[in-house]
Amino acid sequence: MTMHLTKPIVLLLACLWIQADLAQQTHAADDTDSKPNLVFLFADDQCTYSLGCYGNKDVKTPHMDQLARDGVVFDKHYNTTAICMASRANVFTGMYEYKTGCNFTHGNMHADVWAKSYPVLLREAGYLTAFAGKFGIVVEGKGLCEDDFDFWGGGPGQTNYATAKNKSMQKYADKYPHSTLSYGAFGQDVIRESVKQDKPFCLSISFKAPHKPATPDPRFDDVYAGKSFTKPANFGREHGQHLSPQSKTGRQYPRFFDWKYDSDYDGEMAKYHQQVYAIDVALGMIRDELKAQGVADNTVVIYTSDNGYICGSHGYGSKVLPMEESSRVPLMIYDPRSPVSGKQLRCDQLTGNIDFAPTMLELAGLPIPANMDGKSLLGLLQNPDQGGHDQLAFINVFGPLSTHSLTCLTKQYKYTYWWYGDDTMEPAEELFDTQNDPLELTNLADSSGSVTVLDQMRKRYDQELAKWKEQAVDYNNYQRYGTLFDRTIPLAKKSDQMPGNRRRAAK
Numbered sequence: 001m002t003m004h005l006t007k008p009i010v011l012l013l014a015c016l017w018i019q020a021d022l023a024q025q026t027h028a029a030d031d032t033d034s035k036p037n038l039v040f041l042f043a044d045d046q047c048t049y050s051l052g053c054y055g056n057k058d059v060k061t062p063h064m065d066q067l068a069r070d071g072v073v074f075d076k077h078y079n080t081t082a083i084c085m086a087s088r089a090n091v092f093t094g095m096y097e098y099k100t101g102c103n104f105t106h107g108n109m110h111a112d113v114w115a116k117s118y119p120v121l122l123r124e125a126g127y128l129t130a131f132a133g134k135f136g137i138v139v140e141g142k143g144l145c146e147d148d149f150d151f152w153g154g155g156p157g158q159t160n161y162a163t164a165k166n167k168s169m170q171k172y173a174d175k176y177p178h179s180t181l182s183y184g185a186f187g188q189d190v191i192r193e194s195v196k197q198d199k200p201f202c203l204s205i206s207f208k209a210p211h212k213p214a215t216p217d218p219r220f221d222d223v224y225a226g227k228s229f230t231k232p233a234n235f236g237r238e239h240g241q242h243l244s245p246q247s248k249t250g251r252q253y254p255r256f257f258d259w260k261y262d263s264d265y266d267g268e269m270a271k272y273h274q275q276v277y278a279i280d281v282a283l284g285m286i287r288d289e290l291k292a293q294g295v296a297d298n299t300v301v302i303y304t305s306d307n308g309y310i311c312g313s314h315g316y317g318s319k320v321l322p323m324e325e326s327s328r329v330p331l332m333i334y335d336p337r338s339p340v341s342g343k344q345l346r347c348d349q350l351t352g353n354i355d356f357a358p359t360m361l362e363l364a365g366l367p368i369p370a371n372m373d374g375k376s377l378l379g380l381l382q383n384p385d386q387g388g389h390d391q392l393a394f395i396n397v398f399g400p401l402s403t404h405s406l407t408c409l410t411k412q413y414k415y416t417y418w419w420y421g422d423d424t425m426e427p428a429e430e431l432f433d434t435q436n437d438p439l440e441l442t443n444l445a446d447s448s449g450s451v452t453v454l455d456q457m458r459k460r461y462d463q464e465l466a467k468w469k470e471q472a473v474d475y476n477n478y479q480r481y482g483t484l485f486d487r488t489i490p491l492a493k494k495s496d497q498m499p500g501n502r503r504r505a506a507k
Contacts (some may be wrong), residue, residue, distance in 0.1 A: 080354055094369075129151070160179065184281065234313045307327070
C-alpha cells in the first residue's frame, strides 16, 4: 500500500529533520569548543634551581614564577631518561625508553611507535598541531615528521641559536635573530591562526636554550652583568667522593673542570641563567597572545625541561646520571578551568615525563592507549595531594657502558644498581633518601640501619627490570640490558652481552 503524505505533514517532517541536523551540528561544535587548547613548552637542560619559584633568589624568571602562581608546581617530577633524544621520545609517546627503542647510539624511532604519539592522536581527533624547535628524534621512513603537523618550525639535530640558520624559522630572523624569541613569535602566529580557523590547537615548542654551547641573546646582556651566584650546598668534588666509580667514567665528571664550574662559576652561571631568562620572555609572549586572542581561559599551559643540569654539584657537569640535579626537573601546569588555579599549590607526588602524553590526551577527551607507561596528571590539577606514581624507573644507556644503569625511584628513596665491573671497580649500589637528604650527601646502601629499606628498594628495582625484560623492543640493542642490569646474575656471566671493544676483565 502506498502512503500519501499531505503537504503540511511533509513540511513538518522537513522542519523536524532540519532541526535535528542543526542540533547535531551544534552538539558537535559544542564538543569541539569544549576541548581546551594545549601549550607544551620544553626547555633543554634546565635544572630546578634556575627558577625563582623553585627557591633560587639569584635569578629573574617573572613569567615562569607567574605561571607557577597561576597553576600547580610539581616538586618531584623526573625525566625517566635524562638525555635529549630519549627524553623527547618519552614525551611524545608516554613510554619508557626501552619501549620507544630510541636514543643516541641505539637507533631511531619506528613508525608504528610514532603513530601512537600525542601529536598524531590529537591531530586525528581534530586538533591543529604545531611544533617548533629541536624535534630531537628521527622516525624511520618519516624523518622529522613535518607532514604530521599543521604548523612547522622544527629542525634536525641540535638546531641553531642563530634563527637564520634554522630553515623553517628564517622568516623571524630579522626581528628575532636569536632563536629563543623566534619561538615565542612562532607561538603567537599559531595562536592567531588557530583562532581564525576556530579549532582547538596543540602548540609544542622545544627551545634550544639553555643547551651548550652557551650562546645567550645579547639583548639581555644587562640582566646578570657582574652578578654573583650562590653555589648549591653539594657543590664540588668533596661532595662526590661517596658516589659510584662508574659515574665518574663518563664525560660528566671531567666537565666540572672543562666547563669551568670550578674556576668561573659566576661567569658560567650568568650565561646559563641569561639563556633561561630569554625563554621566560618567550613564555610571556605566548601567554600575552593567548589573552589577546581571548583563549587564555580555555588553554592549558605546561612548562618543563627535557632533563636537568649538573652545574658543579658533587663535582660533575652536564646531565644523564641519576642524581637529582640531572634527573629532576621543573614542571608547572596551569589549567585555568581547575578549581585550584591561583591558589599557589605545590604537588609532591611522584611524576615523570612519560605522563605528558596521557595528560594531553585526557585533556582532549581522548582515551589513553594501553601501551603508554605514564599516567595522566589531570587529577593532580584538581587535588595535588592524591595521585602520581608509586615508583618510576630512571634509565641511562647512553655514553660509556660503564655508566649504563637502571634506577628505581619512589617519593622518598632512589636506588641505583651500577652493574659494571672490571679490574678497577666492582658493581655498586646507591640508595638515597631524597626526602630527607635532597642533596644526596649520604649513600645509605652501606648503612647497617638501612637494611630493611635497601631490601625493599632492591625488590622494587627488580620489578622495574622485570618490565624491561618483558616489554623491551627487540631491536636497537635494548634486550641485552635485561641481563646486564640483573642483580642476581654474576658479572662473569654478563661478558657475552658486552661489545668486544668495551669488554674488560670481569671479576
